[in-house]
Amino acid sequence: MTTDTHTRMSDEQLEKFGEEMDAIRQRVIADLGEADASYIRGIVKKQRQLEVAGRALMYLPPAWPLAVASLSVSKILDNMEIGHNVMHGQYDWMGDPGLNSRMYEWDNVCPSSQWKYSHNYIHHTFTNVLGKDRDIGYGILRMDEDQKWHPYYLGNPVYAFLLMVFFEWGVAMHDLEVENLVAGKRSISENKALHAGIMKKVKKQALKDYLLFPALTGPLFPLTLAGNATANLVRNVWAFNIIFCGHFPAGVATFSEEECEDESRGHWYYRQLLGSANISGSKLLHLMSGNLSHQIEHHLFPDIPARRYPEIAEEVREICERYGIAYNTGPLHRQLGSVAKKICKMALPTRRSRATDPGTVVDHKLAA
């Protein structure tokens, strides 16, 4: 694990570090313009073309695999490079309602408004703070040693597998906080409005993917239905894997609530850096992951257009080297292997004592 090697930074160092991050941010924001606009519009065009092609190819049974592939890629682009990033407000500066964080709705059963709350606010603000960031295990899994073990977690790998297969449904139910409902910390009435929103979106998604488009292909109904379901499944599996590589590979740090009380901007950046991991790979991988392969840069600058992350990454790495901060990156297979190992390991109770636990790295004094 790399966590043991993290240097502890003084308040002054943190402040300087924060200023360097702010400088990157300001420079990129001042430079946003035509190139970013034509990039995202180009991606949207590709996504629409792939979607239409996928729907159309369903009429040709021999082309079924191609139809599914096309629709899968379309859904992945829609959810990741377009949806996730647009809903972060990365393109709000364009003033285009079609690419505005407040207007965009993605091809996914989770209503964008609910996702924006749990993701943009809860997850991005309290990244990897145990007890605050519900993305640590999504209320279903044990992904950190500081999460108390319970015999329920023996099923950790099984739950993870199910979450992967039904990922969009898991994301949709995320805000209902079912685990808190079970624990009696949340009442059913609090979920009423959320529930109605989810059902409305689910109906729309199910209507087009599982009824209308299949019906439009007449006798090919079952084949189209299966094709659409497969495309949703492919998107689920891919998105799950990319997202789990963002925060759960070995070496990614978690934090306690006390550590982050009244934290400075520098410390916030520091926490985002330590709490995220990148995936190295080709341009295609970056595109298909919505540039979440640059999870570190995304967490440092969530509202900067994701296409800028590769260029920012070089600077961030250089800064990390200077401050002696570990920069967690690796190829997809290695990060995935590491995540899988953690999922299995966390199924069993932790033997180590809290004192030597390398999962938590930040000195309490730092948070002052």
Place this chain on the structure above:
Amino acid sequence: MTPLVQRVLSSKLLGALTSPHGVDRYLEQINPMWAATEVRAQVVEVVRETSGEHPVATVRLQPTTTWRGHRAGQYVQVGVEVPGARRTTRCFSISSAESGPGEEFTITVRAHAEGLVSKFLVHDAEPGLTVHLSQAEGAFTLSESPATPTNNRLLYITGGSGITPAMSHLRTLLRDGYDGRANRKVTFVHYARSPQDQIFAEELQRIAWADNDVSVHLRYGDDVFTEAALGRLVPDFRATDTWACGPAPMMDLVREAYGDSPRLRTEFFKLSTRPAGTESAEGDVTFARDGSTAANTGESLLEQAEARGLTPEFGCRMGICFSCVSRKTEGTVRNVLTGEESSLPDEEVRICVSAPVGDCVVDL
């Protein structure tokens, strides 16, 4: 597009099939002039009306079939992509006679020194350019149908580019009246800085000379609006249906002259008053929905709103989650993270990291 195609495009089935993005997000990829609900237009022609420091141009627009037409005196929101790929939207009065659904119309625009959109339309717009539109809006309209006129006299008092909505009235009256006549007495008084700045000069002269019941009075320079002068033209002006549109000082005088007469209808486009970029807290901050106005404390809009007992939605309070985005309708705000100032009206801002610079109105 034929009505049948339009019906299909806006059908529930197509809506369900294209959910969650909607039909227009697909149509625009093929042809920007195809739309099911959105309104866009292509620039057909740009005609320079005046030159000089702040030139004026008339932009003829061919809207999509979704355009529902306009009544004389209405305005339309026009969104253009200004350099830097930022779509910016402003309101412009329509200058042409009433249009029907899908019919061409014109806007007449003065290139203001700080007007991003107006400058773009006057200097850079070329035939073929696509612009984004709203439907026609506004109540500065001819309250009687020009096709079935009464004998009521009509009076127009306009200043500068405030002539545009009145021009739409006049053109509609002359087109739809009887044989090129307005069919009632119309008095048209216009104030311009100079003859060189006069918009529609030729057409106004033609209207003035023709036998059409319209009397045109053009005033230049220091010959500004006075109640006495109006009284000489139209003695019972307070009892005459009047439409006035022009710059703020003129409008103040007109309102004063009319007192509480219900016959006066006004249209007024405010230019944002922007103080020089100062960091000290000046001006007043108004929360429009709450209706409260208080001195700017220099804190973020969110903090100032909370200090007044409001509870706007918020999340991270550090500018990353966009939960608190609200509409700033007037004034300048400074992004406390980047120091960047922005004065666009009707702008969505993150109130947790936006501090007002001078007077500011936010829809909270």
